[in-house]
Amino acid sequence: MSPFVLELLDASHDRKSFSSGLASVDDYLKQTARGHTDKGVSLTRVLVVADSMAPKPILGFFTLTPCMVEAAGWPEVPKGLPRNPVGAVLLGRLAVDASMHGHGIATRLLALARRIAAGSLLATGGIGMVVDAATVELVGFYQRYGFRSIAEDSMRLFLPTRSLITDP
Numbered sequence: 001m002s003p004f005v006l007e008l009l010d011a012s013h014d015r016k017s018f019s020s021g022l023a024s025v026d027d028y029l030k031q032t033a034r035g036h037t038d039k040g041v042s043l044t045r046v047l048v049v050a051d052s053m054a055p056k057p058i059l060g061f062f063t064l065t066p067c068m069v070e071a072a073g074w075p076e077v078p079k080g081l082p083r084n085p086v087g088a089v090l091l092g093r094l095a096v097d098a099s100m101h102g103h104g105i106a107t108r109l110l111a112l113a114r115r116i117a118a119g120s121l122l123a124t125g126g127i128g129m130v131v132d133a134a135t136v137e138l139v140g141f142y143q144r145y146g147f148r149s150i151a152e153d154s155m156r157l158f159l160p161t162r163s164l165i166t167d168p
């Protein structure tokens with residue numbers, strides 16, 4: 001059995017102590033994620049040690065939200081898309097506490113995020129999953145998991161629904 005569990009962010013989680021080293025994502029978790037999750041604007045899920053007691057230390061987290069994208073011309077999108085924006089799932093944020101970097105937590109979080117996004121896309125439609133890499137180095141990080149830049153030198157990457165469903 002996995003020692004970790006994925007939970008929707010709530011009051012039992014210790015947001016204050018989380019530090020990934022990237023201020024923008026840390027601030028989002030501390031200041032915005034809870035309100036957005038409560039209101040359904042986006043959903044933030046946190047990875048914690050199973051059976052941990054409140055305030056539960058957060059090992060890592062990610063945020064998913066529906067989005068609309070103008071995807072004509074992106075790699076691997078179906079030909080003949082409507083001119084209007086079409087639906088997708090945005091991986092808004094993903095981060096791991098600095099104390100846990102290098103232990104495969106991000107890989108695990110990304111696999112979980114992909115599974116949830118696939119369920120959502122299959123249920124409602126949508127062309128795939130989108131992520132905006134925070135740094136140039138992170139473009140390579142997402143490419144390792146099948147995402148492709150939507151254009152040369154773009155920090156926005158895309159994984160089509162077909163790949164979400166079929167690839168590991």
Ligand SMILES: CC(C)(COP(=O)(O)OP(=O)(O)OC[C@H]1O[C@@H](n2cnc3c(N)ncnc32)[C@H](O)[C@@H]1OP(=O)(O)O)[C@@H](O)C(=O)NCCC(=O)NCCS
Binds near residue numbers: 020094096107108138
């Ligand atoms: C990027 C981040 C999520 C990686 O988390 P992690 O749990 O240490 O990653 P993993 O242990 O699962 O590593 C997976 C692979 O990605 C690589 N990787 C890790 N951080 C990377 C980075 N910043 N850039 C490029 N590759 C990276 C690892 O070397 C590893 O490769 P390996 O299997 O060959 O060793 C983490 O460093 C982090 O939270 N950074 C700050 C927040 C951030 O930048 N979030 C992304 C916003 S788009």
